[in-house]
Amino acid sequence: MSAVVVALVWRQFICKACGLIYDEAEGDADSGLAPGTRFDDIPDDWACPLCGVTKADFEPHDAQPMPRRAVSAAVRTNARRGDAGIVIVGAGRAGWQMVQALRELDAHVAITIVSACAADLYDKPTLSVACARELASAQLVREGAAQAALRLRVRLLAHTHAVSVDARSRQLRTTRGTLRYRQLVLAHGAAPRPVDVLPADLCWRINDLVAYQRLRGALGVQRRHVVIVGAGLVGSELANDLALEGHGVTLLDVQPRPLAAQLPALASQRLVEAWRGLPLRFVGGVQVAGVMRFEGMVCVTTTCGQSFEADQVIAATGLLPEGALARRAGLAVDEGGIKVDTATLRRATRISMRLAIAPASKAVRSASSNRSRARRRRSPARSSATAPFASRRKPCHCV
Amino acid sequence: MSAVLDNPVNAPATTADAMLAEVRRIADGALAELAEDIDRGVYPKSVLMRLGEVGAYRAHLALGGSDPDYGAAIQAIIEVSRVCGATGFMMWCHDVCGLYMEASGNPALTGRALEDHAAARTLGATGMSNPMKTFAGIETLLLRARPVDGGFVVNGTLPWVSNLGPDHYFGAVASVETPVENAVGGEAAPREIMFIVRCGAASVELRECPSFSAMEGTNTWGVRLTDHFIGAVDLVADPVRPFIGRIRAAFILLQCGMGLGVAQGAIDSMWTVERQLGHVNEHLDDRPDDLQAELDALTARTMALARTPFGTDNAFLIDVLDARAHASELALRAAQSALLHQGARGYLMSSPVQRRVRESHFVAIVTPAIKHLRKEIARLSEPVMPA
Numbered sequence: 001m002s003a004v005v006v007a008l009v010w011r012q013f014i015c016k017a018c019g020l021i022y023d024e025a026e027g028d029a030d031s032g033l034a035p036g037t038r039f040d041d042i043p044d045d046w047a048c049p050l051c052g053v054t055k056a057d058f059e060p061h062d063a064q065p066m067p068r069r070a071v072s073a074a075v076r077t078n079a080r081r082g083d084a085g086i087v088i089v090g091a092g093r094a095g096w097q098m099v100q101a102l103r104e105l106d107a108h109v110a111i112t113i114v115s116a117c118a119a120d121l122y123d124k125p126t127l128s129v130a131c132a133r134e135l136a137s138a139q140l141v142r143e144g145a146a147q148a149a150l151r152l153r154v155r156l157l158a159h160t161h162a163v164s165v166d167a168r169s170r171q172l173r174t175t176r177g178t179l180r181y182r183q184l185v186l187a188h189g190a191a192p193r194p195v196d197v198l199p200a201d202l203c204w205r206i207n208d209l210v211a212y213q214r215l216r217g218a219l220g221v222q223r224r225h226v227v228i229v230g231a232g233l234v235g236s237e238l239a240n241d242l243a244l245e246g247h248g249v250t251l252l253d254v255q256p257r258p259l260a261a262q263l264p265a266l267a268s269q270r271l272v273e274a275w276r277g278l279p280l281r282f283v284g285g286v287q288v289a290g291v292m293r294f295e296g297m298v299c300v301t302t303t304c305g306q307s308f309e310a311d312q313v314i315a316a317t318g319l320l321p322e323g324a325l326a327r328r329a330g331l332a333v334d335e336g337g338i339k340v341d342t343a344t345l346r347r348a349t350r351i352s353m354r355l356a357i358a359p360a361s362k363a364v365r366s367a368s369s370n371r372s373r374a375r376r377r378r379s380p381a382r383s384s385a386t387a388p389f390a391s392r393r394k395p396c397h398c399v
Numbered sequence: 400m401s402a403v404l405d406n407p408v409n410a411p412a413t414t415a416d417a418m419l420a421e422v423r424r425i426a427d428g429a430l431a432e433l434a435e436d437i438d439r440g441v442y443p444k445s446v447l448m449r450l451g452e453v454g455a456y457r458a459h460l461a462l463g464g465s466d467p468d469y470g471a472a473i474q475a476i477i478e479v480s481r482v483c484g485a486t487g488f489m490m491w492c493h494d495v496c497g498l499y500m501e502a503s504g505n506p507a508l509t510g511r512a513l514e515d516h517a518a519a520r521t522l523g524a525t526g527m528s529n530p531m532k533t534f535a536g537i538e539t540l541l542l543r544a545r546p547v548d549g550g551f552v553v554n555g556t557l558p559w560v561s562n563l564g565p566d567h568y569f570g571a572v573a574s575v576e577t578p579v580e581n582a583v584g585g586e587a588a589p590r591e592i593m594f595i596v597r598c599g600a601a602s603v604e605l606r607e608c609p610s611f612s613a614m615e616g617t618n619t620w621g622v623r624l625t626d627h628f629i630g631a632v633d634l635v636a637d638p639v640r641p642f643i644g645r646i647r648a649a650f651i652l653l654q655c656g657m658g659l660g661v662a663q664g665a666i667d668s669m670w671t672v673e674r675q676l677g678h679v680n681e682h683l684d685d686r687p688d689d690l691q692a693e694l695d696a697l698t699a700r701t702m703a704l705a706r707t708p709f710g711t712d713n714a715f716l717i718d719v720l721d722a723r724a725h726a727s728e729l730a731l732r733a734a735q736s737a738l739l740h741q742g743a744r745g746y747l748m749s750s751p752v753q754r755r756v757r758e759s760h761f762v763a764i765v766t767p768a769i770k771h772l773r774k775e776i777a778r779l780s781e782p783v784m785p786a
Contacts, residue, residue, distance in 0.1 A: 051558035052621030
């Protein structure tokens with residue numbers, strides 16, 4: 001029974017170059033292939049009747065069409081032409097706070113948020129203290145992006161990169177289409193500072209949830225050895241956190257003591273003492289010369305000739321503001337970010353765009369105070385490294 | 400030779416401005432007359448060669464010690480595409496073939512051969528759509544090369560290659576089959592070669608293509624290679640990927656000229672009806688003054704990028720890809736709006752306005768299409784992380 005049924009199933013093959021479908025049931029009369037000619041029985045010199053490529057350039061075709069997707073109320077898969085309202089680039093703390101602040105001011109204004117990642121809401125400071133707070137990777141998300149978008153009635157373009165700004169015609173160009181904005185808010189924050197001797201394909205940079213989750217995935221459930229370069233706030237917290245979980249950690253810094261820029265010498269000393277009970281070794285006063293892969297491990301060498309082998313290497317060497325988008329929007333940008341008048345937070349030279357700095361600074365203030373609250377909630381007993389988050393503050397900029 | 404010297408019109412224009420003035424003269428004269436026929440299938444060989452005589456294809460090359468001027472090369476394509484998108488496209492085909500030859504460093508493809516090419520005494524083209532999509536992870540290579548004594552033997556079919564003729568040539572890429580005896584332990588890294596295919600060879604068959612909705616005069620053929628031998632004289636690059644990395648931005652920058660030119664042609668046609676129809680056209684979305692300002696800004700951006708055509712860093716490449724995508728989007732919007740501005744007269748089969756709508760579709764779908772550009776920008780924008 002089944003053998004008979006199988007024999008009667010005609011298959012289809014699609015041309016990878018032009019999309020022509022060869023249907024075994026129909027054959028190809030122009031090439032002398034009678035209806036019912038199996039694809040396997042077609043001579044090798046047969047050519048696609050439409051574009052001429054060979055039989056080898058066909059692949060099996062699934063004639064079943066994809067189920068049609070209904071449009072979601074909030075989460076969009078691409079940009080829609082026309083007015084996108086206020087467009088916010090970046091769905092980190094600052095971006096979502098901006099949405100919240102705008103919604104409080106105006107229940108109806110159209111808001112679109114453009115995010116390179118999934119745009120889920122989470123507290124970035126928790127990434128370096130998740131183990132201490134016994135948070136599994138999945139628990140770090142406070143609210144899913146789709147739910148937040150519905151709640152705040154914003155249109156969300158997730159996994160979408162903002163590419164450039166045409167300020168004169170008020171267009172934001174993205175990898176899912178071009179948006180026309182009324183006001184544009186740049187809240188995309190900063191990116192890890194590239195360091196030549198710490199190549200990105202060998203060294204983790206923990207600046208967002210995705211990188212953190214991938215690092216956790218790479219560490220797996222076994223105890224590993226991790227080298228962390230940079231004993232500033234993030235490096236020290238991560239070292240502390242991973243050691244609490246049982247991983248062996250070597251923390252390197254050019255300074256002779258951890259948190260040298262944040263703490264007085266005595267406090268650094270107490271920190272090192274507090275770490276004695278953990279599988280955590282601080283090596284100060286060393287400069288990384290290079291990182292290389294070696295027999296399944298990653299090897300960090302220093303200019304003074306030491307070498308440290310690890311399963312994973314993390315570079316915690318600071319952030320740089322993302323200036324490319326602002327620069328393409330015609331704003332003056334330097335290493336510190338967008339140039340503004342320090343008294344008014346307005347940019348110095350006017351260009352033909354509307355400014356909306358005030359709500360942004362409100363969002364920043366609000367975001368900063370939330371961070372402070374988040375800090376205060378931490379358990380001092382399980383968190384060894386404490387310092388204000390000033391270094392991570394990223395104002396959002398409105399254009 | 401003396402005839403050439405006696406007749407300055409036939410000599411290559413000495414400066415970019417002089418060259419562009421000549422290009423404009425050809426575009427507004429002989430080309431404008433032919434444009435409708437080109438749309439329906441006439442190949443404008445004489446116009447293409449004439450453009451070579453005035454130096455349109457040598458601006459971007461460093462021939463005779465001159466500095467490459469990508470801005471001028473792009474501007475020449477703009478001037479032509481403004482009148483006929485199909486011819487602008489063929490200029491690009493010929494220009495990038497010159498780029499392959501020059502960047503190859505192969506003595507057989509530079510020197511005299513490149514001089515002939517730059518002057519359009521010989522005509523070239525490009526079959527790089529499939530490799531470009533392959534390197535972006537969208538397709539797989541259609542041509543396969545087998546190493547033999549003194550070179551390679553190539554087999555396979557490229558579905559459509561433009562600007563071809565029995566005595567033309569084009570750049571192509573094939574994957575190199577690893578000989579069985581060398582394939583020890585796992586998969587070898589993919590290897591490709593890039594080479595020039597000469598259409599006149601017996602092992603090269605030009606096959607008729609189905610009809611396209613526009614630009615039928617581009618001499619577009621399917622090319623089947625059967626045991627086609629590639630020797631050292633026709634080799635452009637081995638390995639290919641670093642070579643493509645070097646010329647990629649230049650390849651895409653030159654293409655921007657097509658979109659910018661088609662958009663300009665569309666805006667021009669809006670102004671021609673403004674006096675008569677402006678009082679109704681003012682209710683349309685995309686008006687010519689707005690489009691012109693956007694086009695001018697994009698042209699300035701493209702020209703700035705064209706000053707460093709061989710940049711390879713990510714941010715620069717993203718900028719180039721985005722400028723190309725913007726040119727496509729603007730050409731689509733401008734051509735569409737021009738039809739709305741002109742109304743029924745633009746809808747006549749003899750009107751360049753409806754022809755330009757179809758040309759703008761081509762600009763948007765030819766490799767790299769808008770969707771390819773965005774996918775590639777997204778890929779380049781993703782942060783690199785340990786595996």
